[in-house]
Amino acid sequence: MNISNIKEEFPIFNNKIQNNDLVYLDSANSAQKPQVVIDRVYDFYSKEFSNVGRSVHYLAVAATNLYENTRSSVQKYINAKDKNEIVFTKGATEAINLVANTFGQKYLNKGDEVLITELEHHSNYVPWHFLRKSKKINIEFAEVNEDGEVTLQSIEKKINNKTKIIGITHLSNVTGAILPVKEIVSLAHSKGIPVLVDGCQGAPHLKLDMQDLDCDFYAISGHKMYGPTGIGILYAKKKWLEDLPPYQGGGGMIKEVKKQGISFGDLPNKYEAGTMATAQVIAFNESIKFLEKIGIENIQNHEKVIVDYAVETLKKNNSVELIANPKNRGGVISFTIKDIHPHDIATILDEDGVAIRAGHHCCQILHDKLGVPATARASIGVYNTKEDIDKLNSSINKCKKIFNL
Amino acid sequence: MNTKELYQQIILDHGKNPRNLRKTENFNKDAKGYNPLCGDKVHIYLKLNENKKVEDISFEGQGCAISMASASIMTDLIKGKEEFEVKEIVNDFLDMIKEKDKLNNNILGEDDKTKLMCLSGIKQYPMRVKCATLSWHTLTSAINNFKEEINTEDN
Numbered sequence: 001m002n003i004s005n006i007k008e009e010f011p012i013f014n015n016k017i018q019n020n021d022l023v024y025l026d027s028a029n030s031a032q033k034p035q036v037v038i039d040r041v042y043d044f045y046s047k048e049f050s051n052v053g054r055s056v057h058y059l060a061v062a063a064t065n066l067y068e069n070t071r072s073s074v075q076k077y078i079n080a081k082d083k084n085e086i087v088f089t090k091g092a093t094e095a096i097n098l099v100a101n102t103f104g105q106k107y108l109n110k111g112d113e114v115l116i117t118e119l120e121h122h123s124n125y126v127p128w129h130f131l132r133k134s135k136k137i138n139i140e141f142a143e144v145n146e147d148g149e150v151t152l153q154s155i156e157k158k159i160n161n162k163t164k165i166i167g168i169t170h171l172s173n174v175t176g177a178i179l180p181v182k183e184i185v186s187l188a189h190s191k192g193i194p195v196l197v198d199g200c201q202g203a204p205h206l207k208l209d210m211q212d213l214d215c216d217f218y219a220i221s222g223h224k225m226y227g228p229t230g231i232g233i234l235y236a237k238k239k240w241l242e243d244l245p246p247y248q249g250g251g252g253m254i255k256e257v258k259k260q261g262i263s264f265g266d267l268p269n270k271y272e273a274g275t276m277a278t279a280q281v282i283a284f285n286e287s288i289k290f291l292e293k294i295g296i297e298n299i300q301n302h303e304k305v306i307v308d309y310a311v312e313t314l315k316k317n318n319s320v321e322l323i324a325n326p327k328n329r330g331g332v333i334s335f336t337i338k339d340i341h342p343h344d345i346a347t348i349l350d351e352d353g354v355a356i357r358a359g360h361h362c363c364q365i366l367h368d369k370l371g372v373p374a375t376a377r378a379s380i381g382v383y384n385t386k387e388d389i390d391k392l393n394s395s396i397n398k399c400k401k402i403f404n405l
Numbered sequence: 406m407n408t409k410e411l412y413q414q415i416i417l418d419h420g421k422n423p424r425n426l427r428k429t430e431n432f433n434k435d436a437k438g439y440n441p442l443c444g445d446k447v448h449i450y451l452k453l454n455e456n457k458k459v460e461d462i463s464f465e466g467q468g469c470a471i472s473m474a475s476a477s478i479m480t481d482l483i484k485g486k487e488e489f490e491v492k493e494i495v496n497d498f499l500d501m502i503k504e505k506d507k508l509n510n511n512i513l514g515e516d517d518k519t520k521l522m523c524l525s526g527i528k529q530y531p532m533r534v535k536c537a538t539l540s541w542h543t544l545t546s547a548i549n550n551f552k553e554e555i556n557t558e559d560n
Contacts, residue, residue, distance in 0.1 A: 339421065341469035343443050347530060348408045359443045373444035373467055402412050403470075 001293045003302045007383045009034040020353025023388045027381030028173050028332050029357050031226045034290050040283040052278055070285040077288050078208040080235055084267035087234040088281050092200045093123040095219035095234035099196050100127035102244040110136040113162040117142040117150045118369055119172040122362040124198045148175025148324025152183045166195045170202025174363050175324030176332035185215050200224055205330050207296045210235055227287035228280035241267050248273040299382050303331045306380050310389045319405055323375050331380030340403050342376040352395045411526045420470030423477035429463040438543030440535055445472050447540050449547045457488040469536050475524055476540035482517045495541050
């Protein structure tokens with residue numbers, strides 16, 4: 001599959017958005033869907049639908065196989081050791097909540113510390129915050145530097161003998177910084193501390209190898225990987241999934257239920273209570289195949305060209321200020337324009353069909369640190385081109401004109 | 406309506422140089438407003454005299470051109486009004502932003518009404534309506550003496 005005309009695979013680009021061609025620069029928020037993924041949802045519901053893992057009729061068996069096929073595809077895609085290390089969730093948020101809840105229940109006590117970073121999305125802070133109240137734990141924040149990075153040293157500085165788990169983003173959804181995850185995991189493990197990686201932004205854009213990365217937990221969002229909404233993945237080392245208590249109780253996750261007591265199911269059922277997002281999980285297999293067909297190396301190379309071009313273009317545009325300058329940057333560029341609030345920028349860009357995000361991007365801790373309440377953010381997906389960046393730049397110039405800058 | 410028409414000169418002017426952006430000395434009513442979606446914040450200070458007339462009104466905060474202009478224009482034309490008049494103006498403005506195409510109160514003069522109507526274009530941008538209404542909801546809360554922070558997501 002050729003990346004240069006990949007837009008053709010995404011039907012949304014065939015439509016005019018308020019009479020404009022769509023320039024979609026909001027993939028860090030959610031990515032657009034290729035036709036194969038959309039078709040798979042439709043086909044499954046039209047021809048193959050049944051619940052999985054319960055009934056013995058033909059459709060139930062077929063649906064169960066399809067559902068488990070996605071688990072195998074994900075395992076291969078992220079190079080996990082065991083298929084049962086893949087747990088389906090409703091999103092990355094639920095994946096992180098699952099870890100915070102079960103790990104917290106079993107291993108965190110009064111005075112223990114959870115170490116996260118100032119870059120974290122609210123979804124890798126708020127779940128830990130609940131434990132402040134219920135378990136009286138403390139949360140420490142590794143500092144972000146001037147370039148918008150969190151270094152190995154800034155993590156090391158905050159580790160002490162009370163640190164019980166470390167939660168870090170793989171790729172910041174505001175500064176674009178790619179964290180040295182492998183080095184951080186290695187350092188943490190040398191001190192006996194497990195590491196959870198928020199892979200929401202990493203998974204769609206970087207080559208993933210769980211065995212090489214060696215992290216204990218890795219949370220993935222399906223809809224940011226060109227997949228359906230309502231599906232996420234928790235990768236966790238088998239030893240943790242066997243060791244930690246179940247998260248939600250209900251059908252599907254039990255072995256035996258008696259009035260006197262309950263025993264829980266084996267992996268992966270233990271963590272998949274209730275009817276799961278079956279169609280979405282099955283369609284997500286098409287997202288993985290789609291990414292594999294293009295090739296993650298090709299995606300990385302293409303996105304690097306576009307992001308470098310965007311940085312270069314916006315740096316040349318006076319009155320645009322980039323809010324971070326990480327050495328190792330993924331496809332996220334946040335910026336401000338002096339005297340124009342990001343929401344005004346986003347409204348004016350939208351008029352030209354240029355879709356960006358404005359606000360704090362669910363990272364208020366980081367924005368407090370940066371000293372701005374909001375930023376404008378352009379984020380890159382596999383379908384973006386240099387022409388998209390040129391359109392972004394010319395719409396930014398229109399903002400300046402409207403605001404008499 | 407396009408963005409060039411939305412961001413007309415009066416909005417840009419009030420957005421860039423907001424009137425009454427300060428803290429009233431000896432204020433006797435105040436309230437804070439917050440829009441969690443965009444991080445806009447406003448703190449309204451009021452000084453009502455013994456006859457329940459607005460002796461002074463001011464605000465502190467940060468936000469987009471629409472929210473700053475809205476707070477600036479609002480504070481400008483609320484000053485000197487009586488409490489019951491303030492309530493009527495606020496309700497009239499919020500009705501206009503929601504559905505009506507003009508202001509119906511008999512308190513404001515035509516010039517003031519024209520200023521306020523400059524904000525009416527925001528109706529075409531549903532995601533931005535809260536930018537224009539945050540300071541008005543916060544003013545209501547200050548008048549009613551609610552101490553809790555107004556959150557646009559509760560409305």
